[in-house]
Amino acid sequence: MVKHLTVTAKPAKQPAMPMAQAVLLNDFTFSWQAASYSAGKVTLEGINKGKQAHELIAIKIQDGLPPEQMRQMLSGPPPAGGPPPSPPPFTFAGGMQAVMPGQKAYGEFNLQAGQYAFICFVPDLASMKPHVALGMFAPFTVK
Ligand SMILES: [Cu+2]
Numbered sequence: 001m002v003k004h005l006t007v008t009a010k011p012a013k014q015p016a017m018p019m020a021q022a023v024l025l026n027d028f029t030f031s032w033q034a035a036s037y038s039a040g041k042v043t044l045e046g047i048n049k050g051k052q053a054h055e056l057i058a059i060k061i062q063d064g065l066p067p068e069q070m071r072q073m074l075s076g077p078p079p080a081g082g083p084p085p086s087p088p089p090f091t092f093a094g095g096m097q098a099v100m101p102g103q104k105a106y107g108e109f110n111l112q113a114g115q116y117a118f119i120c121f122v123p124d125l126a127s128m129k130p131h132v133a134l135g136m137f138a139p140f141t142v143k
Contacts (some may be wrong), residue, residue, distance in 0.1 A: 020045040020106055025054035025099075028135040030118045032077065035143040039112050046096050047104040054120050054131065056107050057095035061115040067087050067139035068115060075133040098122050111142040 023032040026049035036065035041088045061070045070090060078084050093116060096107030120136035123129065 017143060022047055023056055024049050024135065025056060025120065025136075026050045027052055027054075028045075028120075028131050030056075030120075030136065030138040032140075034140075036143050037111055037116075039142055040110075042109050042111060044096075044107050045104055046099065046107060048099045048101050052125055052131075053098040053100050053122050054136070055096060055098040055122055056105075057119050057121070058093040058107075058109050058111075058116050059090040059119060060093045060112070061117060061139075062089035063114060065115075067115055067117055067137075071132075071137040071139075074137060075130075076129055113142050116140050116142055 010084075021032065021034060022045045023030055025048045044056065045118075046054070048054050059070075059131075061067055073084070073089070079115045087095055093111060094107055094109035096105040099105045116139065118140065120131040122131050124134055126130060127134070
């Protein structure tokens with residue numbers, strides 16, 4: 001079978017990829033430059049500077065819930081005497097899957113005004129605790 005194709009000039013200009021802001025992932029911290037983020041869609045570049053795999057997940061914390069209380073809920077055992085709150089007092093706002101040490105990846109985040117936190121649930125190789133319980137809970141604000 002023979003088919004014809006036509007070669008045309010290349011498109012004028014590829015749409016520019018928005019510059020992704022970096023978030024550094026370490027054992028067991030997040031660090032980044034922005035004092036706060038603006039509402040809207042943003043692409044973040046997660047760069048693993050640690051010795052273990054890490055992921056970059058953003059959660060939007062329920063309005064009025066102090067981030068420290070959210071950290072304790074995600075880090076500790078379930079509350080005694082009953083199941084954890086349902087629905088949970090946060091929603092996922094985007095992220096990227098875990099990457100190995102020295103690797104990076106890009107995540108898409110959909111941000112609205114409010115309190116957020118970056119978290120990582122990858123289990124620690126020694127204690128098997130999720131990294132969020134070892135310090136990988138970093139609050140930030142979206143304006
Ligand atoms: Cu991690």
